[in-house]
Amino acid sequence: MPEVSMTVNGKPAKGQIEGRTLLVEFIRDNLGLTGTHVGCDTSQCGACVVHVDGRAVKACTIFAAEAEGAEVKTIEGMAEPDGTMHPIQAAFQDHHGLQCGFCTPGMVMSAAALLAENPTPTEAEIRDYLEGNICRCTGYHNIVKAIMAASGQDVSRVAAE
């Protein structure tokens, strides 16, 4: 069985995998980082979004072997080591950007990728960027609001409370 090694949330990680082992399986089953969720397993829902070399990818649609040598960041890598939440996570809490929370890890990782590319996105740009992240609870309004707030923009006129 081949071995794969990569950096996950700044720490070296390696393990035995099969050819068909998905990155999300390696992250959850080998590393025990279960914050990355598997919603649909068909690359539709985005609950499994992580960053590979700084880019948002669906961890259910990339093989672990393809992340050999990569820098991977998961939701567990977002908060500070002392537990202080990342500004995007804090904004999700402040603006009620989650209900059941299942989609939240993917939403936060997608939001972080968006803000890295576009630090002050418009509401329309946020909605467009979240096309591949599905939430079945919130109706998206507060997610969009949280991401706008995390980008330091005024959210008083955004969508509904």
Place this chain on the structure above:
Amino acid sequence: MYAFEIDRPTTLADAVKALGAEESQALGGGQTLIPALKARLAAPARLVALSGVDEIKGICTADDGALCIGGGTSHADVAKGAGAYPALASLAANIGDPAVRNRGTIGGSLANNDPSACYPAAVLASGATVVTTNRQIAADDFFDGMFATALEDGEIITEVRFPVPEKASYQKFDQPASRFALVGVFVAKYPDGVRVAVTGASEDGVFRWSEAEAALSSDFSAGAVEGLSLSGDGMISDLHGSGEYRAHLVGVMTRRAVAAAG
């Protein structure tokens, strides 16, 4: 998924060698192939992942002005880097969703030739050249019906060369669940004539609408294609739309593309 071995070569030469083994299959960005493997629609003994082959990634301009895109270039990189051909950059920016665009590649999309994919329309409408590890294939000879191409076993798309048109636009009528085109039309105006390629509509995959090309070559205006229509026979008919509906959309999207191209 059935079990398989996976190779991740870092050079094109090693990738070609690995693909020479029995029952080997190339893996581009995997955004179509991995879901297909999960559904057990494919059972290769060995996958050869091309994502580590840097020499087939990137965008440049050739001496003749053509925009050259490496086969392993992601949709996101084409969206950002193909500014010399705005209609093509815009097409890439609207494939799937951002995470899919970060993995999916132009070479993978073309080799798969999904009848509703966007890139085949751009390649056919641009009269692009598909460069492989063995040869150069003209767009008109490359597509060979639904999910079929002129590629032979083990042949890898290394580059696609797009002559840059004077004016062009791709108009996609989204199928919102899959984010593929329900119907997409790419119109490109070159000094020697206009080419119109249609994806998402025909049971034979991407095709050129020659009647519209003739009309637009003599008068490049939405009005020139106003009276033209296609038959619903041979068009894809499914729960998202009938063949007649798709045939109708081809006319609508062609007019929108001409109007948007200016």
